[in-house]
Amino acid sequence: MAVQCQLATHSDGEHSGLLDDLGEYGTALWLRWRGAAEVELIVLPDCPVVSPGPDGEGCCLFADHADQHTWQDAVEETLSLPS
Ligand SMILES: [Zn+2]
Numbered sequence: 001m002a003v004q005c006q007l008a009t010h011s012d013g014e015h016s017g018l019l020d021d022l023g024e025y026g027t028a029l030w031l032r033w034r035g036a037a038e039v040e041l042i043v044l045p046d047c048p049v050v051s052p053g054p055d056g057e058g059c060c061l062f063a064d065h066a067d068q069h070t071w072q073d074a075v076e077e078t079l080s081l082p083s
């Protein structure tokens, strides 16, 4: 079984992968790891933040995650200044 990290950016090398949507509304089972030696299985509430606008898109991450929401375009984080 392979679990893929869902985070777009990392501040401290900690990865989080969605393991299972528990079927219970609002929570999911996550695998959090920091290398192969430190693996933690945790149940986390879903991120409640929805994208602005009439067709609000839900975030696929857990509540209080550090990085941008899944509906945020990572490219927008890049700012290029004219030289
Ligand atoms: Zn990661």
Ligand SMILES: [Zn+2]
Pocket: 047, 048, 049, 059, 060, 061, 062, 065, 068, 069, 070
């Ligand atoms: Zn989010």
